[in-house]
Amino acid sequence: MEKKIIGIVFGGRSGEYEVSLLSAASVIRAIDKTKFDLVYIGIDKEGQWYLVPKAYKQEEGGKVREITADLIEDGSWLKAAAKIIPGDIKGLVDFALPVMHGPYCEDGKIQGFFEMLDIPYGGCGVLASAAAMDKLTAKDIFRQHGIPVCADEAVTRSDMASDKEGVLDRIEKSLGYPCFVKPANMGSSVGVSKASDRKALEDALTLALEFDRRIIVEEFVNCRELETGIMGNDYPEAAAVGEILPSAEFYDYEAKYLSSGASKICIPADISEETREQLRTLAVKAYQAIDGEGFARVDFFIDKDTEKIYLNEINTIPGFTKFSMFPMLWEEAGVSYAQTIERIIELGYERYNIKNSR
Ligand SMILES: Nc1ncnc2c1ncn2[C@@H]1O[C@H](COP(=O)(O)OP(=O)(O)O)[C@@H](O)[C@H]1O
Ligand SMILES: [Mg+2]
Structure with missing residues (x-):
């Protein structure tokens, strides 16, 4: 099979621009380059699209190394990038892998853009992305499906x-x-x-x-925070269950991304087998309720006093560095980081091919 060109789409018009750079750099380093060719598409904070050329560095001993991931990670990619019109990606990539978070990136907007261009892409479609991003809408859907949520x-x-x-x-x-x-x-x-x-x-x-x-x-739920990862289209499967042990009073932006290493993740979570299965079953049910496809991370609260489970939210493009919860939950389930990325690409193609054979 000829190698497909995967467009790693990163950055974006959201407060999580910097997080996206970290996630994208990690994905670029890990993705199996014997199976895929890569093209780097960056979006700056204003929403301008760029093609990022591959950059190489000569090392001592004459070795040449591709360092694009380093430049994306530290933000300096923008200096070397060439502006493109968003629709140009149709001619540049076979498949789009958005590795970006938050509004415009994870909420169905860019997914709709890929649909319009008829480009296969990784992760949830328009409906699931938009529904999961809107906390009011998501909880309405969960309630309709009998999934417990807090008041x-x-x-x-x-x-x-x-x-x-x-x-x-x-x-x-x-x-x-x-x-x-x-x-x-x-x-x-x-x-x-x-x-x-x-x-x-x-x-x-x-x-x-x-x-x-x-x-x-x-x-307010005085809670433990537990999360699981889902992958799949018609037959979604849940990974291991992990727990966030926040450093701050709650898991805020600072605790999530800035005070690195201070918030700990514990995989597998220290919970009973029964609770673990309950969470994994509920996660699949919630994923299906919003019409999830590809992958997502499903987050729960467990009340420390009553042990009652609440579904908090679904993140359709969760943090994706090698040390982020989602890939690590799959590692625990026996799927390596590189295999997780590959599976997401396969699932994107599967959806695209089914749609196009109708
Ligand atoms: N109802 C709640 N009770 C207790 N803690 C909460 C509640 N809602 C949110 N939190 C805390 O705030 C964090 C962020 O809230 P969350 O709804 O997950 O928003 P985000 O989309 O920003 O991740 C949670 O991880 C948790 O620590
Ligand atoms: Mg959250």
């Missing part, structure tokens, strides 16, 4: 403008304190805060409104 209230910008005190009363009455305030459509804990009184709640709502016009306020 919440929806608040819109117009609710706040027309009756702020009424909104605060409603939340106090139904959820109480502390509660968690999050923009409906963000990621990486951006704009997320925990509120312990009325003043803090008002401030948290105001902050969250800077990021989205719809907000979700949730009851």
Whole structure:
């Protein structure tokens, strides 16, 4: 079989631009280059698309090494890259592998763009991506499917403008304190805060409104955080279950990406066999409920006091460095990092071929 050209698409117009660079560099280093040729497509923070040329470095002893991944990782790729029109990728790649997170990247928008260009791509399609990114919509779908989620209230910008005190009363009455305030459509804990009184709640709502016009306020769950990875189209399978041991009070942006090494992940999670199977079954069910394809990471809360399980969220393009939870959960299940990447490409082709044979 001729080698397919995989376009590694990274960067993007989201707060998780830097995380994407780390994920993409890791994927580039690990992907099996005897099976795939690579083309690097970068998107800067303004949304401009670039073709990144392959870069080489002469090492002592005359050895020449491709160092594109290093330049992507440290952000200097932009200096050497040539602007392209987004649609140009149709002629540059056989397959697009978006390794990027957050709005415009993980929420169905770029997926829709690949669909329009008729390019096969890795990961969830438009519907699953958009549904998973919107915390209010995702939880509505989970409830419809009998998947347990914690109690919440929806608040819109117009609710706040027309009756702020009424909104605060409603939340106090139904959820109480502390509660968690999050923009409906963000990621990486951006704009997320925990509120312990009325003043803090008002401030948290105001902050969250800077990021989205719809907000979700949730009851506070004093919880352990457990996650599993799913891969598959029609027959999704769950990987091992891992636990996040956050360094900060909650798993915020700082704890996730900045204070590196401070938050620990524990694989496999120290839970009973019964709980593990429950989580893996629920994760597959939730993935199917949003019409997941390719892969996703499914995140749970387990209440420390009652041991009740809640589905927190599905991330359709989870962190993807070699040391990120998703690939490590598959390593634990016997699938290497390189094999995970290859499987995601296979699943993207499978979906594309089925669609095109109809
Ligand atoms: N209802 C909640 N109760 C307790 N902690 C929460 C709650 N919601 C979120 N958190 C904490 O905040 C973190 C980020 O929230 P999450 O909903 O996962 O948003 P993001 O999409 O930014 O990852 C979680 O990993 C968890 O530590
Ligand atoms: Mg999360």
